[in-house]
Amino acid sequence: MNPVALITGSSRGIGRGIALELAKAATHDLVINYAGNEAAALECKALCGQASGGKIRIETVQADVSSAADRACMIAFVKEKFGRLDLLVNNAGVAPNVRADLLDAGEESFDRLININLKGPYFLTQAAAKLIISSDTIPGATRAVVNITSISAYTVSTNRGDYCIAKAGLAMMTKLYAVRLAESGIGVFEVQPGVIETDMTGPVKEKYDKLFAGGLAPINRWGQPSDIGKSVVAVAAGLFPYSTGQVFNVDGGFHLRTI
Numbered sequence: 562m563n564p565v566a567l568i569t570g571s572s573r574g575i576g577r578g579i580a581l582e583l584a585k586a587a588t589h590d591l592v593i594n595y596a597g598n599e600a601a602a603l604e605c606k607a608l609c610g611q612a613s614g615g616k617i618r619i620e621t622v623q624a625d626v627s628s629a630a631d632r633a634c635m636i637a638f639v640k641e642k643f644g645r646l647d648l649l650v651n652n653a654g655v656a657p658n659v660r661a662d663l664l665d666a667g668e669e670s671f672d673r674l675i676n677i678n679l680k681g682p683y684f685l686t687q688a689a690a691k692l693i694i695s696s697d698t699i700p701g702a703t704r705a706v707v708n709i710t711s712i713s714a715y716t717v718s719t720n721r722g723d724y725c726i727a728k729a730g731l732a733m734m735t736k737l738y739a740v741r742l743a744e745s746g747i748g749v750f751e752v753q754p755g756v757i758e759t760d761m762t763g764p765v766k767e768k769y770d771k772l773f774a775g776g777l778a779p780i781n782r783w784g785q786p787s788d789i790g791k792s793v794v795a796v797a798a799g800l801f802p803y804s805t806g807q808v809f810n811v812d813g814g815f816h817l818r819t820i
Contacts, residue, residue: 562699563588563589563590563617563618563699564588564589564590564645564647564648564699564702564703565589565590565591565592565639565643565645565646565647565648566583566589566590566591566592566647566648566649566650566797567592567594567635567639567646567648567649567650567689568580568583568591568592568593568594568650568652569594569624569626569649569650569651569652569653569681569682569685570594570595570596570626570652570653570654571593571594571595571602571605571650571652572593572594572595572598572601572602572604572605572621573598573601573605573759573760574757574759574760574761574786575652575709575754575757575759575786575789575790576594576650576652576653576709576786577601577605577608577786578785578786578787578788578789578790579650579652579709579786579789579790579793580593580605580609580790581605581608581609581612581786581787581790582787582790582791582793582794583609583790583793583794583797584608584609584610584612584613584617584619585612585613585794586794586797586798587613587614587616587617588617588797588798589617589647589648589797590617590618590619590620590643591609591617591618591619591620592619592620592621592622592638592639592642592643593605593606593609593619593620593621593622594621594622594623594624594626594635594653595621595622595623596623596624596625596626596653597623597625599621599623602621602623603621605621606619606620606621618643620638620642620643622635622638622639624638625677625681626653626677626681626682626685627673627676627677627680627681628681629684632681632684632685632688633688635685636685636688636689636692639692640692644696645692645696645697646689646692646693646696647693647696647699647702647703647704647705648703648704648705648706648707648796648797649685649686649689649690649693649705649706649707650706650707650709650793651682651685651686651706651707651708651709651731652709653677653678653681653682654677654678654709654727655673655674655677655678655761656721656724656761657670657674657721657723657724658670658673660720660721661720661721662719662720663719663720663722666722666723670723671723671726673723674723674724674726674727675723675726675727675730678724678727678728678731679727679730679731679734682708682731682734683734686706686734686738689706690706690738690742690745690747693745693747694745694747698746701799702799703748703796703797703798703799704745704746704747704748705747705748705749705750705796705797706738706742706747706748706749706750707749707750707751707752707793707796708731708732708734708735708749708750708751708752709752709754709789710728710731710732710735710751710752710753710754711724711728711753711754712753712754712755712756712812712815712816713725713728713729714728714729714731714732714753715729715732715816731751732751732753732808735749735750735751735806735808736806739805739806740806742805743805748796748801748804748805749805749806750796750801750804750805750806750807750808750809751806751807751808751809752789752792752793752808752809752811753808753809753810753811753812753816754784754788754789754811754812755778755784755810755811755812755813755815756769756772756773756777756778756783756784756812756813756815757783757784757785757786757788757789758783758784758785758786759786769783777813777815778812778813778814778815779813779814779817779819780813780814781813782813784811784812784813788811789811792809792811
């Protein structure tokens with residue numbers, strides 16, 4: 562029996578990168594969650610099957626993490642299909658529909674961002690943790706939650722304040738659940754990606770190309786979804802048994818202050 566990993570928003574982008582790296586490790590059965598793009602989810606499933614050499618079981622499940630009903634159905638799906646859960650990766654997230662100045666931004670965008678990027682993961686973790694706790698322990702398997710946040714958790718962008726607020730809240734959520742779940746042997750970790758090359762950053766590629774040209778980060782290149790995936794694999798492998806609440810900066814060194 563393999564431990565089971567649920568990765569939200571894993572049909573494309575960073576989520577797909579995480580799923581593929583876990584598949585390459587072939588240590589976990591995978592649940593690939595998608596909100597609406599079934600074709601992309603099925604493509605991800607096929608790629609993960611190839612990457613694992615057919616050694617793991619892979620399922621896809623449609624669910625909008627901002628919906629309480631969808632979250633409940635997703636957890637029920639995992640329980641029905643696998644009977645257990647060992648690793649939750651809260652990756653699902655969206656960018657603002659429109660990048661609006663802080664003095665002009667509306668409540669509709671704010672509510673959408675908070676519901677998907679913060680409220681959804683907050684309550685999904687609550688439900689997932691209960692399933693993890695109730696699952697029989699597999700010897701040597703790690704029980705963990707990984708929250709994919711962003712450098713926007715601490716880096717100000719005044720034309721997407723809603724996104725920054727949601728990611729900052731997710732960072733605090735990591736600390737809260739790390740303390741609460743430690744007694745159950747569940748580690749909770751935060752991965753803070755830097756500028757990652759995905760569909761989400763596609764519309765602002767020219768902006769970040771110029772920033773990299775000016776020396777944005779010590780490792781001065783676009784990050785790749787696989788970079789994030791490798792950090793999740795390290796957590797899943799149990800390489801941090803005496804850590805929880807830890808923040809992993811996967812940002813090319815962007816977080817470093819230099820003079």
